[in-house]
Amino acid sequence: DAGVIQSPRHEVTEMGQEVTLRCKPISGHNSLFWYRQTMMRGLELLIYFNNNVPIDDSGMPEDRFSAKMPNASFSTLKIQPSEPRDSAVYFCASSPASGYTFGSGTRLTVV
Amino acid sequence: KQEVTQIPAALSVPEGENLVLNCSFTDSAIYNLQWFRQDPGKGLTSLLLIQSSQREQTSGRLNASLDKSSGRSTLYIAASQPGDSATYLCAVTMEYGNKLVFGAGTILRVKS
Numbered sequence: 230d231a232g233v234i235q236s237p238r239h240e241v242t243e244m245g246q247e248v249t250l251r252c253k254p255i256s257g258h259n260s261l262f263w264y265r266q267t268m269m270r271g272l273e274l275l276i277y278f279n280n281n282v283p284i285d286d287s288g289m290p291e292d293r294f295s296a297k298m299p300n301a302s303f304s305t306l307k308i309q310p311s312e313p314r315d316s317a318v319y320f321c322a323s324s325p326a327s328g329y330t331f332g333s334g335t336r337l338t339v340v
Numbered sequence: 341k342q343e344v345t346q347i348p349a350a351l352s353v354p355e356g357e358n359l360v361l362n363c364s365f366t367d368s369a370i371y372n373l374q375w376f377r378q379d380p381g382k383g384l385t386s387l388l389l390i391q392s393s394q395r396e397q398t399s400g401r402l403n404a405s406l407d408k409s410s411g412r413s414t415l416y417i418a419a420s421q422p423g424d425s426a427t428y429l430c431a432v433t434m435e436y437g438n439k440l441v442f443g444a445g446t447i448l449r450v451k452s
Contacts, residue, residue: 260438272429272442285439320383322440327372327391327433329440331384 233332235321241338247309250335253302254323262329263296263306264320272320278304311339342367346430346443353420354451361415361446363430368411374440375404375415376429384429388415420450 234253242248254261262277276286278298286296293312298304308315316338322331347362363373372391376384388397388404390413396405403416417424427447431440 262438262440271444274439274441277438279438322384324438328374328386328389329431330386331376333383336381 233321233323233330235319235332235335237335238333239336239338241340242311244312244339245310246339247307248311248315248337248339250306250319250321250337252304252306252321252332254304254321255325255330256302258323258325258330259301260324260326261298261304262322262324263304264322264331265317266320266334267317275306275319308337311337313339315339342370342432342434342441344430344432344441344443346428346446348446349444350447350449352449352451355420355422357420357450358416358418359420359448361417361428361430361448363413363415363443365411365413365432365441367434368408369434370408371433373404373406373413373430373432375402375413376431378427378429378445380426387428417448420448422450422452424448424450 236251260279263275264272266272275288276296281298296306318334318336320334322329343366345364374389375387378384390397390406401418406413427445429445430443
């Protein structure tokens with residue numbers, strides 16, 4: 230079991246560019262979550278999916294953020310256009326029904 | 341709205357001490373509670389998961405307790421080691437959804 234796999238590990242981009250973060254959950258886990266972590270706000274839930282269906286996206290900060298889960302083994306979080314205040318570590322996590330496993334995160338820096 | 345609070349925010353102890361980290365939550369209607377460890381610049385590692393029907397879970401030198409009715413959990417670390425230095429996060433899952441609500445964490449430093 231390779232765990233939850235996120236890519237890229239680090240991303241540096243210029244303001245206004247599109248950024249796409251990727252996540253491969255653990256096989257058999259039916260829930261997938263995107264979190265953002267900053268020093269100021271800690272860990273915040275952005276969106277989560279159950280069986281590939283978005284359940285709660287109330288944490289998505291703005292329309293610039295979008296997330297998809299086209300199948301059970303892949304999800305993306307897209308920011309378009311990116312802004313410096315989007316700089317954070319973005320974590321993906323998956324869960325079979327109880328208990329979470331987190332990926333190593335993507336550190337995003339928008340300059 | 342569920343709120344999770346962790347006390348203390350930071351803790352520094354000499355190696356070998358036993359220590360307790362505290363977590364409280366405002367809404368007792370939780371499905372489970374999970375303790376995580378996060379090393380600087382790294383992801384979250386799950387330490388212990390306690391279901392709402394359970395009172396405690398143990399793994400090695402770690403013991404987590406849950407008092408659902410009073411909205412409290414503690415993480416007990418026995419014989420602390422410098423390698424235990426990290427941020428410890430408490431999080432609850434609500435019965436009515438799968439969302440994890442996190443506390444702000446306790447930064448632990450164990451001095452050799």
